[in-house]
Amino acid sequence: MQKLLITRRLPDSVLDAARAHFDVTLRDRTDVLTPEELRAALRDYDAVLPTLGDRFQADVFAVVPAPRARILANFGVGYNHIDAEAAKASGIAVSNTPGAVTDATADIALGLILMTARRLGEGERLLRSGGWEGWHPVQMLGTHVTGKRLGVIGMGRIGKAIAKRCHYGFDMEVVFYNRSPVADPGLPAKQVDMAEAMGADFVVVAVPGGKATHHLIDAAALGQMKMTGIFINISRGDVVDEHALIDALQQGRIAGAGLDVYEFEPKVPVALMAMENVTLLPHLGTACLEVRENMGMMAVDNLIAWAEGRVPPNLVNA
DSSP states (O other), X not given: OOEEEEOSOOOHHHHHHHHTTSEEEEOOOSSOOOHHHHHHHHHHOSEEEOBTTOOBOHHHHHHOSSOSOOEEEOBSSXXXXXXXXXXXXXXXXXXOOOSTTHHHHHHHHXXXXXXXXXXXXXXXXXXXXXXOOOOOXXXXXXXXXXXXXXXXXXXXXXXXXXXHHHHHHHOOEEEEEOSSOOSOOSSSOEXXXXXXXXXXXXXXXXXXXXXXXXXXXOHHHHTTSXXXXXXXXXXXXXXXXXXXXXXXXXXXXXXXXXXXXXXXTTBOOHHHHTOTTEEEOSSOTTOSHHHHHHHHHHHHHHHHHHHTTSOOTTBSXX
């Protein structure tokens, strides 16, 4: 039976499914793999099921020139923590878990839009602090969401799901920027250039992580937003230049932000935490049991296909 390393605890149903097919070693911790653990994973196991933060980068493959591992079955749709091309050069397949995360992540985007626009987090903090003095007509006035313009940056599965919720649920006009043409966005929506998408009332970033999108949202992009615009990121933290975002917020060049991901997770800048017009979530995009079970089962399916000599259904470095 082939040896499989699972780098974090997963739902019990997923662990049971993996153990039925592999000799499983579970690393029952919440922190990411250390440099030595990364090297040992490639050296001592036939397969690895890693997840966010387990940085299998080119330098790791370089110091393990003849790895025993032959597949990294990533738990998650995003795999920018894995250098897929360097893995391929070492003879290692890389797979991910798309589809399973779409609706849950889109739901979080809507939550961030509402929380930031309507100042819900700020309101709850006020109430819990004992500082609420009762209702009055100009108390905590926020931004109306219904009927506003949404700009989606990245019109893939998740971007389309967000746009659908906003258009059909909140009667929002949808424009989107995508690096390639989108023939059918699945709803009334207009593909535009980056500047026009960034100029919407609400801007939601839903691009994949990786070298091509690193700091896609920089100072110049944020400068294309209107002063009343609200910025939402549910993609990957390093898609956004965090320093540029903080500067735009502190200078009042944008009205607010809602973030589920951060450039240097789990570190969150004190400057972001100090601003009441920023909603901060601890990377909850897929944090539903059913979703995490589906993600895990998809990762196990990729592993089983590889073990049986088949192409993993979600191979990303073919």
